Amino acid sequence: MLTLKEYQQRTLDTLQQYFAACRAQNDADKAFYSMTKIAYSPIKELPGLPYVCLRLPTGGGKTLVAAHAVGLAANEFLQVDHSLVLWLTPSNTIREQTIKALRDRSHPYRQALDTALKSVTIFDIKEALSMQPSVCEGSTVIIVATMQAFRVEDTDGRKVYEPASILNNHFLNVPSNLRPYLETLSDNTPVSSLVNVFRLRTPMIIVDEAHNARTPLSFQTLARFRPSCILEFTATPATKDTPSNVLHAVSAAELNAEEMIKLPIRLESREDWKELLSDALAVRKDLEKTALQEQNLTGEYIRPVMLLHAQPKRQNQETITVDVVKSCLIEDHKIPEEQIAIATGDIKELPETGIAKPDCQIRFVITVNALREGWDCPFAYVLCSVAELRASTAVEQILGRIMRLPKAKRKKQLKLNQAYAFSASKNFIDAANALTDALVANGFQPHEAQSFVTPVQHVFEEPVVFMGATSVEVSETPDLKELPKEVAGKVLFDEKKNVITFQGEMKESDKQALAKCFKTPAAKATVEKIYNVSRGITVTKPLSPAERGEKFSIPVLTIRQGDLFEFFEETHFLDFPWKLSSCDPALTEKDFASARSEGDVGIIDIDKEGAIKINYLSQIQTQLSFTGLDFAWSAESLILWLDQHIPHPDVIQPDAIGFLNGVLDHLLKTRNLPLENLVRDKYRLKAAIQEKIQQYRLAARTQAYQQLLLPESPAPIEVRPEVCFSFKPDEYPYNTVFRGSYNFKNHFYPKVGDLNADGEEFECAVFLDTLPEIKFWVRNLERRQQHSFWLQTSSDKFYPDFVCALADGRYLVVEYKGADRWSNDDSQEKRIIGQLWEDRSNGQCLFIMPKGKDLSAIKSKLLQTM
Helix, strand or coil: CCCCCCHHHHHHHHHHHHHHHHHHHHHHHHHHHHHHHCCCCCCCCCCCCCCCEECCCCCCCHHHHHHHHHHHHHHHCCCCCCCEEEEEECCCCCCHHHHHHCCCCCCCHHHHHHHHHHHHHEEEEEHCCCCCCCHHHHCEEEEEEEEHHHCCCCHHHHHCCCCCCCHHHHHHCCCCCHHHHHCCCCCCCCCHHHHHHHHHHEEEEECCCCCCCCCHHHHHHHHHCCCEEEEEEECCCCCCCCCCCCEEEEHHHHHHHHCCEECCCCEEEECCCHHHHHHHHHHHHHHHHHHHHHHHHHHCCCCCCCEEEECCCCCCCCCHHHHHHHHHHHHHCCCCCCHEECCCCCCCCCCCCCCCCCCCCCCCCEEEECCCCCCCCCCCCEEEEEECCCCCCHHHHHHHCCEEEHHHHCCCCCHHHHHEEEECCCCCCHHHHHHHHHHCCCCHHHHHHHEEEEEEECCCCCCCCCCCCCEECCCCCCCCCCCCCHHHHEEEECCCEEEEECCCCCCCHHHHHHHCCCHHHHHHHHHHHHHHHHHHCCCCCCCCCCHHHHCCCEEEEEEEEEEEEEEECCCCHHCCCHHHHHCCCCCCCCCCCCCCCHHHCCCCCECCCCCCEHHHHHHHHHHHCCCCCCCCCHHHHHHHHHHCCCCCCCCCCHHHHHHHHHHHHCCCCCCCHHHHHHHHHHHHHHHHHHHHHHHHHHHHHHHHHHHHCCCCCCCCEEEEEEEEEEECCCCCCCCCEEECCCCCCCCCCCCCCCCCCCCCHHHHHHHHCCCCCCCEEEEECCCCCCCCCCEEECCCECCCCEEEEECCCCEEEEEEECCCCCCCCCHHHHHHHHHHHHHHCCCCCEEECCCCCCCHHHHHHCCCCC
């Protein structure tokens, strides 16, 4: 099975935590707020429903994450063996591709489903119209469709709502408490429709790109299905009217660090489209030479492809159409016709099998509005728009096609890690803004998108003329009314982005006039910056240590394995033997309550505004517990089920079975709990047993871990100066970038990640940034095993907040802890391992955990002599 990228696993971890919070708090809204500290945006048609969005930019593998999310939701939230899933795609093309992938047992999507769910059946809507109960009760059924397939005005859509005798068996012996949820006929018998099957089985809904699933009509349709939860996977969550509830967002920096996308995008603009095309062809040709060098080094075959964006035909107006562009390529540049493919609504010359095979000759693809949906070509490196780039769906889609990095692996040749865009535009800044908008439409944050668009010159041998337009973000809105006409004609202000643009070279008189339009000194300083840039005066921000080529490696804790020293991590103490069957199997009433809280079922309450509020989650959980319920279980079959559903890779099966036998024996004979109740609550029982096993596991691991830390351990833990973790100079996968006004001067990377613009951690960062003893420092990113410094604890990896290189050659690691958390067990364990790292470094490493705002403790630590 394809290994998930770190950011994909973090996305799923967040979803798992949300599901746990939903079950613990029995409230989807409160669970969302507890996770994000953002108010939940409810959908009135779907009150109380977990309806959340996972945001992954283009190229982030959102469909793979969605496939993993199905099993996660079934096991962690719905807690059922078999569920019904409605998978909604944005178009029929994507629907067909998704069905094909989900049915292919060798495809990573299907492998993700099979691993988590064992038995899976994939249907389209037509197949689902004859679906039998035995299929639903014996496997997880995934129905792949478009939202349009459920429109009542559509002939096929109506079939979903109409009675069909072939579905009658679903409604035999429906428990009386489930009947109120079903649509019924005049005699109160359930309608034998597919929609009623949905209402009976409360489907999980996966929404792949949510653009057409967030209208009032769509919400009404989704509500009619009575879903158990809705998960959106999109690059561009809705932000207006009914905004998406974004539970987790992945940044471009995270994708870039995992080598998923080409960045930056080098942009050139020229007014004459033929000159522009000549430049673009030169770049593509140079890239092909570079690709051959890459192939000689690594064996990887790449054929750089150019996507050309032509104009549509218009009556009574001369336009640069597909035919005009193709003729120019063939006649003016002698491009062989077999290297050119046209992809428009009428002409489809792209082969269904793609164009990545070495025997394919295609190097140029000409399109107008959009390429075929689902067409993926990592070989696409160059976008050339013979018309001005403007924010449009076509530009957004085409841009997404040139961003995927072949084989998701960074190349040896720098040029092959970047993308290239050419726009026939009078103004570079207009083209850059259009490209930035297109990046935002592909799921990148605005501040990320702006930094990813750079001029194409300096990359290739022949420089490109840069038509002067200088753009700077400002902190206030200027009052441009009093500007003299000759100056006003050169100034543009984008209120949406707070960006001011000056055309051409700025004179001294222009500078003075524009400065008067601002009030604050900071804003006036931006005018000085525009003046310098427009006149070619280099006033740039000093390069960060990473940009200057500085190296940052820091010694780690190691353990000897034969003649080698390895990073000390959990595998070194997981191998210590422990016996689960010798542990006490008794589950107390606190561990596992004798009965579920039946009083929670169907709670009707009054909210703060006085409106009636129904607890939707309790209803769904109760309904699922009755659907397909089978009492033909024995204690032995329940034990086997528990053994299969509780992960225990460190415990052999006979040992696990012995422990589970003890658990059930105690529950049935000592606590006198009926077997039927245990079967019905098997997921709750599973969670209780899993928690008990984890307690025993942690106790055994802690004992083994502590033995390894002892100086007299057979394989003592050491700090070796030659075994280090190295911060990669061009990979810093932050989730959010620091947006405060403070200008950090000594951070190793040009940007500071995952740091709020205020608060105690920010104050600690500022304090470190000003210390003369610190050469440079890094805001260490949490849960980035390949990109951050960590120390192993008995239960997980500890990622200290700040890692510093000192001017005297030593290292300082700082973990900030608020005074209220400084004394808890977690902080104590972190101090112990941090101090051990310091003690065994022979004076080279320092560790400090200041208590709250006692930052003077950091200064005192630095005064320690080697």
